[in-house]
Amino acid sequence: MYLLDTNVVSDIVRDAGGKVARRAAEVGGEQYAVSIIVAGEILYGIENAPGSRRARLVRGLLDQMTILPFEQPAERAYARLRAKLTRTGVGLGANDLLIAAHAVSLDATLVSGDRAFGQVPDLKLENWLD
Secondary structure, three states: OEEEOHHHHHHHHHOOOOHHHHHHHHHOHHHEEEEHHHHHHHHHHHOOOOOOHHHHHHHHHHHHOOEEOOOOOHHHHHHHHHHHHHHHOOOOOHHHHHHHHHHHHHOOEEEOOOHHHHHOOOOEEEOOOO
């Protein structure tokens, strides 16, 4: 299973016929999902223009995607990863840490263009943006 990060979903919205959208289509919608954290980030991004064309596209895309709740055992993965990253001095934003923990807890591959995720232990990562 693939868990799509915010930058990947944004790219699909921005370029529906682009490389990332084509890769998602090849994989098939039943093989990928988004974390509730990613859905929240995306909806926050359109909150200031709720009636815009982009907002409609984003909502339409999210309506077609599986949105996974953050639930057990994700909290344990979060605690473990945060402790490891703190000990090693690796900084990761709060939401990114939650997203990484969610992916690890599901044994999912996180799809992101954010190279900071490469420092997260036990995280399977692919970059469809390159």
